[in-house]
Amino acid sequence: MEVKQVTLHKRSGEVKQHSKKDGVLTAEVVSSCMSNLGRVGTGLQHLYHHLSLPSHDLSDISVLCNYVHLQKLELPHNKIKDLSCVSHMPYLVILDASHNDISSFFGFQPPKNLKEVNLSHNRMTKMKDLSAYSSLSHLDLGYNCLSEISGLEQCCKLTHLSLEHNRISRISGLDSPVLLTHLCLRGNQLKRIEGLENLKSLQVLDLSLNRITSLSGLQNLHLLGSINLEKNLISEIQECKHIHDLFLLRDLNLLGNSVQEQPDYRLAVVFLLQHLTVLDQDKVTAEEKVASVNKYDPPLDVLAARDHMTHLVYQLMQPQVLYDSTMPSADSPYPMLVLTGPQGCGKRELAHRLCQELSDYFAYGISHTTRGPYSREVHGIDYHFINEEDFQNMIHMGKFIQTMQYGGHSYGLTRDAIEDVAREGLACCVHMELEGVFSLKNTYFEPRYILLIPIQVEKYMGHLKSHGLYTPAQLDMTKSRIELYANTNRQRLGFFDNVIPCDDWEEAYQTLRHVVKEYLLLEEEGENNNRGSLDNTSTGNDPEEKPASPPLSRSGSGTLASHSATALDPSDPSYRNYFTKIHAELSPQKSPAELASIRRREQLVREAVVGKIPGVYSQLFKSPAQTAASSLQKPNTHLSEDNSNSDESRASSALTVPSSATGLSGSVEPLDMSVQGHTLEALKGQTPEAHCPGTDQLAVAVSPSSDRRPGYDIKPILPPIPAGRKTPASPSPAPSPRPSPNTAVDAEGNVDREG
Template structure:
């Protein structure tokens, strides 16, 4: 059997019988099976052939048994010879100068057609092309999709780089692969009945919404690169597409917004995620040991209490007082800071006061669980600070700004978070002034953050386990100890006969009791 004989072209661009006879391939049987003919005619692409392109192929009218005709990269304008090829299955006439759309009698079994890179402007009725399953019309001048309604076998349709501004005329075709890259689409419409669609390329358009994709449940890949999608919330339209594996939203304005916001004004979640990742990675690079905080059982989280609120709201003082009163349950987890000690502050008790250099050196040593830059200084909670408390069988009580809470929420620790929030802003401002420690700018910054705390509480129900107004320190402490007693289930135990603290048989640690409350 002969296979692939090159087709040579004459210099003047007219294909002759002589040339065809030396270029045709794939000798096969046809009809009764007793006759033989060549089935395939393939022109090598211009890049492989130094001959000039052909434009007149009328000689091919005589080659009625062709099943595969490949004529890419020529100057063909007229394909009417195909009318004489009733057995044609594959037609590649890409990179030519054809302006008429399917201007030939339909071969009954024509399955694959490639008319890409031609000069076509208008689609026409293809209801006679019932076997068509692959149609490539890229790089033409189509403005509208039409005439495909009856193509009940069409699975692959490509109309990339045309001038289509609306998706229509696809109705309920069995299309699995659809490419409309590089058109003028502004919205995704007319796809709702393409229930078989698996791969959709809408890149290089002007689409601003993902609406219109929500019912395409077989979609596995969507390319929307370089469109005008600016809202990441648009992804809600594809939330139910369970088979979706690839979604390309590169070069959409949403990228720019997200990345510039993340760079210049990053949301707390983003800062916290970065902080957490940094410390986790550094920690994983250290020799791994079994921590006291993971005992006695790896399943139950180590109990921690975090007091949060704006600077100077009293959380540090309240934390110390709480640890004193409930000393059999809690001990203070002492953070590190690079700020200088205020008058009366004790190293190791209020903070571990360290130099910026020491602090920075501790980061790659995997020492920190979380860190924060606040008011020009570094603050950080170390693993050791927690372990020191855990070793005593106690729950760790710490205080920190909101960023620290966000970061800690990424860790496997599951503290209870109590928000101490000033309600009377003036009183809070006066208190900060009276402390005599802060500049006006620092006071303004602290006051402005009250809103941040309040909004976080509003927008994230359950983010804080308790919210306590802290305008009056004594009242705040009473509320705090009530809340803590609730966590420790102390109310009932004090009333009952078996007071947990009085029972000689009780072997629970403070930490255990804290864990047993409903929160965990």
């Protein structure tokens, strides 16, 4: 057996050498390379159906005319010039004649079942009509000398076409193959993408190694999932807008293009094509998609958070002072009214009119802007008009509470604008766009937000056009923002305290006036009687439950007061009950989990105010000398725990703790005697011996430290004192727990000094 096998191997080697020598294919070689035994169509005989003869240096394969039952013929890497033998193979399905010397385009009679043909790496120069090849589905004509695409009009089953590395300079002749899913035109001379409009089924497109400068021409190919444009001449990121609507596109390759040199190229492309999963052969991560959106089209929440962080950091870098708009406790934030709505809705005019009519309660907060004044706008009344450089300088000086960009201009509300109103004991009324509202909601201010929105869009647009101040692009953007405001109101329940249609300004103002008077408790007696039944059905039965935002009324010295006979005191339970009912009417129903969360947050605020939780700034600048002060707070802490339901103890305790809204002064300031009065009141019931150690500790806490390291000589500024905000002229000379002979202490523990 071994001798016979060696003999057979020698014979096959001799046959192969013989065929290589003269390039003529013989029957012996054919018989040795046949495979895939199967039946003939009649089912009475068995024959081989596959023939593979790669790299045999064949030039003459005429012997194959006798093999009429072949279904698959592979003849790659030979020297074949003539394929006429294929005409005698009616059952042929797959033909591979790549890497040969064939110059005639399909020089054989068409087998009716021929589906896959590979004629790449040959010498063909012109395509001919292939209408007779109705079953053709895969055609590879790469690495030839073809200059145009033709003859495929009747190939209705063609799905894969490769014409890579030819001399094609223009895409044409692809109007009819509607089922084409894969097209490769790699390595040609294309400068534009054209002629692909009818390929609605195209899924994979390879246009690499060309001279393409634009992606225009791909916008209607909605089934495209992969595009390869490696090593072309694409230089602008904006070209990706042409394929922005191809929602099935997952793989894009732009390697070797000058566009990759653009700053933030990858994030920009990922932002324009959010559905991509692979870019330049690298996987697109979820983090990249989020970063791209936050960079180029951040949500209003992200913009507002950045804006708030910027202003907070710059404010902390400035000398810290006590503001008139800082209220003594978390239960009574400074009252503000914010009117918001799309541009030109009348919010500025309504704000001015409201402040004029209710001048005993409101004053207009003047914002800053970098745009020029419109008609009848006055500097210092409607806006402070400044240039961009001054605006940026004010940001770096920590002047602003919130800023925003709109229409290419900057707008901002300064702390001084609110302070100018707060010094007069009035509530501040301002107007701003939606971006400013999102930013202001990050601050500790809790304004009433009223949305003014046009219902009749055409009337609103006509009003804007009548001004003659806006370009068509600005009008389109303004119109689109109406839906932005409406969506915000629909999707964020309770985001606005009230929504008022503003198609008729007089009617809108009357509605606004009525709503504001309800906030101020200025309703007529008849209206109060009519509301009695509504108040009885209110859900606000819990005396401990507080409204989400405070009423627009203040009491006491330098504060707002109602025209009613008796102003409600914030410590009065009816004060809380009334606004709990109003809040229940204006706000959506909260779930038990939300209510529990609100109560936990309120409890944390109370603990921070009364000293159970140290303030943020005191922790940052904590010194060894201040540790003694913590021991002083312990008796007050226990006392406040035992009397947590007492409004009087909460009010007095709040004045002994630094406000979280204020900063730190750079030097030791005299201690307010009124605070010692509150301390005395809080320590009632203890022995006189207990007073002296506590007072000594307080004196040590505020005295200059011997250690001169930075921050060790800084004392927290106390919050404002409601009773006149008076400050003693000089500190107490001795840390005595008892008041001096010139000091009088009233029943509530407040201290009043003579002179």
